[in-house]
Each structure stands twice: as structure tokens, then as C-alpha cells.
Amino acid sequence: MADLFASDDMLTGAEPVSDAAPLADRLRPRTLAEVVGQEHLTGPDGAIGRMVAAGRLSSIILWGPPGTGKTTTARLLADAVGMRFEPISAVFSGVADLKKVFAAAKEHGRRGDKTLLFVDEIHRFNRAQQDGFLPFVENGTVTLVGATTENPSFELNAALLSRAQVLILRRLDAAALEQLLDRAEAVTGRPLPLDADAREALVASADGDGRFLLNQVETLYAIDIAEPLDPAGLSALLHRRVAVYDKDREGHYNLISALHKSLRGSDPQAALYYMARMLVAGEQPLYVLRRLVRFAAEDIGLADPQALVQCLAAKEAYDFLGSPEGEVAIVQACLYCATAPKSNAAYMAMKASFKSARDTGSLMPPQNILNAPTKLMKDVGYGKGYQYDHNAADGFSGANYWPDDMTPQRFYAPTDRGYEARIAERIAYWERLRAERGAG
Incomplete structure (x- = not known):
């Protein structure tokens, strides 16, 4: 057995x-x-x-x-x-x-x-x-x-x-694979029919798999090769090992994590490498695009609002062109995200506001900002005292919009990067007006 x-x-x-x-x-x-x-x-x-x-x-x-x-x-x-x-x-x-x-x-x-x-x-x-x-x-x-x-x-x-x-157990590095080649030559008593560059290419083709390398070596010994092969000759004779990549297992999650973190770290070269690793191994381009869209919203946000537009445009371009031409649009979106100013302020604002919404339950908004479509609602005060911002100086009334039983919160804190720096200035301007007009 x-x-x-x-x-x-x-x-x-x-x-x-x-x-x-x-x-x-x-x-x-x-x-x-x-x-x-x-x-x-x-x-x-x-x-x-x-x-x-x-x-x-x-x-x-x-x-x-x-x-x-x-x-x-x-x-x-x-x-x-x-x-x-x-x-x-x-x-x-x-x-x-x-x-x-x-x-x-x-x-x-x-x-x-x-x-x-x-x-x-x-x-x-x-x-x-x-x-x-x-x-x-x-x-x-x-x-x-x-x-x-x-x-x-x-x-x-x-x-x-x-x-x-x-x-x-570690993936076999080039030195370990070279040891296998040396042992193969020693046990057979024959040098491999490869020049130095082809030998290096053979080691690279194994992608860390010793068994695959020895199978390739055995194929080389089984063929009558008159002159040592160069890399082109080796490539024509042998196939390259398919990269290890299970779409529903750890290899998949490792590479998408590496792509996401390379984008977050503003390294366009590394981001392109990991994205190429995924696509070459057979990952669905639309999956990569979904992750880029998520990244644009989570890690760039309003620091560069065009990032989300670029990613969605890349998805449309890929749908329109198909493969392989559509991959260029994915590359463009990847590079845009990697080189854009970064901010997770919108993402953090989402988490904070969702938590507050869960914690505060069913607090009623202040009556002054409630619609009053019926006479009864008007009689009980719905809409009473509402200030129409377009009629106010600077188009800003400074009114209170929070429930009466809730202290105003600050969920969104824009950074000083990219377009968010201008948003931060605008929010500071409104906060100053609100303080001056005594509503906040």
C-alpha cells in the first residue's frame, strides 16, 4: 500500500x-x-x-x-x-x-x-x-x-x-537549482548541451521547482543535440513551467495583496509587476479591474477624484476592446492609481459614520430640515425656520443639521494631499462661517 x-x-x-x-x-x-x-x-x-x-x-x-x-x-x-x-x-x-x-x-x-x-x-x-x-x-x-x-x-x-x-520549505533558489544541474552532470557523466546563458534560462524556467528542472534536464539528455543551445534554441525545444497560481487559494490572495500594497506605497513599477504576474497566470482581467476600482475609492478617494473615473473607464475600455488590446487600459489605470496622491480619508469617514449610525439608532433629524407635505406636519413644526442656503450670504446659511440629541460629529478629515487640500480649505472656511453665525 x-x-x-x-x-x-x-x-x-x-x-x-x-x-x-x-x-x-x-x-x-x-x-x-x-x-x-x-x-x-x-x-x-x-x-x-x-x-x-x-x-x-x-x-x-x-x-x-x-x-x-x-x-x-x-x-x-x-x-x-x-x-x-x-x-x-x-x-x-x-x-x-x-x-x-x-x-x-x-x-x-x-x-x-x-x-x-x-x-x-x-x-x-x-x-x-x-x-x-x-x-x-x-x-x-x-x-x-x-x-x-x-x-x-x-x-x-x-x-x-x-x-x-x-x-x-522554501522555493528553490537559483543556487539550489544549480546544485541539481551539477549533480545531474556528475551522475550522467555528460555536460548539459547548453551555453552559459541557456543554462541560466533553464534554471529560471523551473520557477523554483526542482522536480520540474530535472525532468527538463532528462529531456535534454534524451535528445541528440550536436551543438550547445543558446536561450532561443532552448526555448524552442522546451516549455517553461507554468507559474503556480490557484485562483481560489493563497497564491491568488498573496499577489492581490502585493498589488494593493504596492499601489498604496506609490510604487508603479512593483504594482505593474504584480498585476502582470496575475494576468500572465490567467487571472480574469475584470477581477483585477474590480480591485483597482476598490483601491481608487479606498486609498485615493478625493485626493484625486479622477482615479475612480480612470478605473471605471478602463473597465469600459476592456469590455469594448477585449484581450489583449484591453489590457493597455488596465495598465493605464494601474499606473494612474500608483502615481496619484493617496488618502484613505473617505474610507475612514465611511467606517466612522456607519458606526455612529449603528450606535445612535433612530434619532430624529431637527425639525427645521424636515419636509412638510401636509398641513398637520406644518402645524407640528416640520420645516419651521428652515434657511434656504442659496438665499444666504455666500450661499451658506450655517444652520444646524444634526439631531437635537446628538453632538455634531467629525467623520471626514481630508488630508493635505492632492485635491483634498482644497477640500480641507473649503471645509475650514465653512466651519469659520458657521462659528461666526452662531449655529455650530
Whole structure:
């Protein structure tokens, strides 16, 4: 059963298994020290390194992108502490499979053999299934090592997280990927048929995924290439790894957060980069436009009232032109928002006024500003004493508009940035007139 459910999350390596085996298998590490790119965990000061040194393993969740060595690390960890390795995949197994695993672990436990249960894609188990692990983890039947590409905070039960330490595996950087290329050349005895620039392009194309890189290398070795390829030749021969981007998961929210904060920080270059990341990965342009519209209202507001107009115009332009021409309008809106003066005064005013409305309930407005469409309403004072502002000096009466039982509030505090500086001057002017005329 272990082979049936085992993951193919292979990478890094040391010595060959057999010449006929896939390159990833031939380069599979035999010790934790041979796993590249995760030294922050496997080194002497890392969490895994300390567990191995102590000879005691607690339940852990390995969280990281594809191709970073989660399965390999778990397998080598079991070897390092002398535990029986039992792998399953949440994609292919269910309750019946788990019961068999737990029963086998109990039997081995009676003989003194401890079991490391490795659950690949653990986030794919539902909440009830995740709860099913708890008693067997607590009584020591198994030590759980789960692997996930998704944020455990969102995908795993709090009860399970409280019993396991989350360890983050990093996306493999260029240096780690270069180590894999060096090992591939050493185990095959053949240099890669690439010039220096193409080699660099190959590393970049892997996007931090060691398994993908080794698959690309194996393809290169399988083809008879007479002369080293340049980047153009490599691009024509191999495909680039599709960027990791799940529209309903963390990658989506990370990038939109980065876009929003780059806009707020007035960095047009970074904002364009994150927006391009989303669109290139297949995000719906209208989603990006909705976020730009929200940003224009929330983070620019009246500091530049044209920002909202620009974003809505970009939406109309995209609807009219479609893709790819319509993306230029999205870029223009993005740049406008990034370079506009910023103010969240309108957003803060909304929050404050909504809170006040909830807190004060059903206070009646002052009678002088109420309409009186019937004789009865006029008789009881509706509209009495209303001052028509257009008939007042400066077009401003300075009358009171607040409920009689409520102190006037200040929700909107314009900044001194952009157009809001002029609004602030106008509000100050009205406040001075109101004070002079004794209404406020």
C-alpha cells in the first residue's frame, strides 16, 4: 500500500540507482544533508536538524511549493530517527485506508517499531477526516508528517495544527537549482548541451521547482543535440513551467495583496509587476479591474477624484476592446492609481459614520430640515425656520443639521494631499462661517 500511495515529490540527489531509472530517482538524496535548498530546516540549527540530533520526532506539517522535497525530506527523516515510513496520499485514500494504516501501526508498535505516517496533500482530507488523526497522534500510535502546498492556517483544522509544528520549505533558489544541474552532470557523466546563458534560462524556467528542472534536464539528455543551445534554441525545444497560481487559494490572495500594497506605497513599477504576474497566470482581467476600482475609492478617494473615473473607464475600455488590446487600459489605470496622491480619508469617514449610525439608532433629524407635505406636519413644526442656503450670504446659511440629541460629529478629515487640500480649505472656511453665525 505504501508504494500505491507514495508521492513522486523527488528532487536533489547523490549517487545513481541504475542507468535505466529516471534521473530524479537516480539523484534522490540518501541523507538529509543531501537535500538542497532547505538548510534552514535540515541544518544543525534547523527544526529538523535538532529533532534528528535529539532522536525524537514530533508531528509536523511540511508546507511548501511543489518540487521542494517534502516527500523526500519526510522519508529521510524517518530513516534518520529509525522509524517505519508509511506514506499515503489524501488524493487516493479514504477512511478505510487510514484504518488499515492505524491498525498496522498499532501492531508494529507492539513489537517496538514506531511509525512515521506521511500524508501527502493532507489539506485534501476534509475536516472530519483530519479529526480522525487526532487520537492516534495523541496516543503515539503514529507520528504524523503531513505535506501541503496550501496555507495550513486555512486548510487544516485548528485541533490538528495545535498538535503539529508547521515547517516551511522554501522555493528553490537559483543556487539550489544549480546544485541539481551539477549533480545531474556528475551522475550522467555528460555536460548539459547548453551555453552559459541557456543554462541560466533553464534554471529560471523551473520557477523554483526542482522536480520540474530535472525532468527538463532528462529531456535534454534524451535528445541528440550536436551543438550547445543558446536561450532561443532552448526555448524552442522546451516549455517553461507554468507559474503556480490557484485562483481560489493563497497564491491568488498573496499577489492581490502585493498589488494593493504596492499601489498604496506609490510604487508603479512593483504594482505593474504584480498585476502582470496575475494576468500572465490567467487571472480574469475584470477581477483585477474590480480591485483597482476598490483601491481608487479606498486609498485615493478625493485626493484625486479622477482615479475612480480612470478605473471605471478602463473597465469600459476592456469590455469594448477585449484581450489583449484591453489590457493597455488596465495598465493605464494601474499606473494612474500608483502615481496619484493617496488618502484613505473617505474610507475612514465611511467606517466612522456607519458606526455612529449603528450606535445612535433612530434619532430624529431637527425639525427645521424636515419636509412638510401636509398641513398637520406644518402645524407640528416640520420645516419651521428652515434657511434656504442659496438665499444666504455666500450661499451658506450655517444652520444646524444634526439631531437635537446628538453632538455634531467629525467623520471626514481630508488630508493635505492632492485635491483634498482644497477640500480641507473649503471645509475650514465653512466651519469659520458657521462659528461666526452662531449655529455650530
